[in-house]
Amino acid sequence: MIPVAKTENNDVLSLPERMPRHIAIIMDGNGRWAKSHGLPRTEGHRQGTENLRRILKSCVEFGVEILTIYAFSTENWNRPPLEVRMLMRILEMVIDRELKELNENGVQIRHIGEMQGIAPVLQKKIQYACDYTKNNTRLILNVAFNYGGRDEIVHAVRHIIQDGIPADQVTEELISSYLYTGDLPDPDLIIRTSGELRVSNFLIWQGAYSEYYATSAYWPDFDKEELRKALVEYGNRKRRFGKTDEQLEDE
Helix, strand or coil: CCCEEECCCCCEEECCCCCCCEEEEECCCHHHHHHHCCCCHHHHHHHHHHHHHHHHHHHHHHCCCEEEEEEEEHHHHHCCHHHHHHHHHHHHHHHHHHHHHHHHCCEEEEEECCCCCCCHHHHHHHHHHHHHCCCCCCEEEEEEEEECHHHHHHHHHHHHHHCCCCHHHCCHHHHHHCCCCCCCCCCCEEEECCCCCCCCCCCCCHHHHCEEEECCCCHHHCCHHHHHHHHHHHHHCCCCCCCCHHHHHHC
16 A cells, blocks of 8 residues: 655645655755845745754654754854854754644654754753653654764764774674664665755765755755655665665565
8 A cells, every 4th residue: 555645735645655764854955045035044044944844744744753854064163153153043942942842743852963062051952852852752853963974983983992892893783883873773865955966974874875865955945745756766766785686576
């Protein structure tokens, strides 16, 4: 049976039979969206935040189990100080405004990334949000904030060394277990909005065998139908993991 969902007008949307458990999104294009509408970049980020609420609801409706979003990279500190402060403030406002509803909808919030460098007040709010929702099971939301893929691997290697694990016992599985997402499956599908075709230091270990999907839509315009298109494209692909088509057919 092919899964279905509905639009706000109760129009039926078909979904692929093979759905991803874990979706990751590089939410790109807020600034360019604002520029294209003759608005300040701050409005682009505000609209991007509003869109996240809609995409979260769509993921829950579509049956996605895990959503990882790239909210603020370790390289984003190089942006103009005013924009950095504004991005920090947006996360704080989202926690203040949305936490209760997210919890009621069964969303478990996790932070992946470094706390160092984030203002102490915001650190406390992030930790509170994670603790407050830790028992929810409907959707896991990983918020990659002050996150970098290379930094994550360095962080994992340092902890392996600190734990005194011998070199001959270091395996791919061990390294995976030391990553921020160590207890979760790797993303099946990584989506990037705004038409850019690069990974930007996002989940570079976990995404080794993920399916990638790029769309020209800016993040504020990436709606439920755009998400469905990405899911349909994913459902039409063959995930070989190094095998041939013949080997897959024999399984």
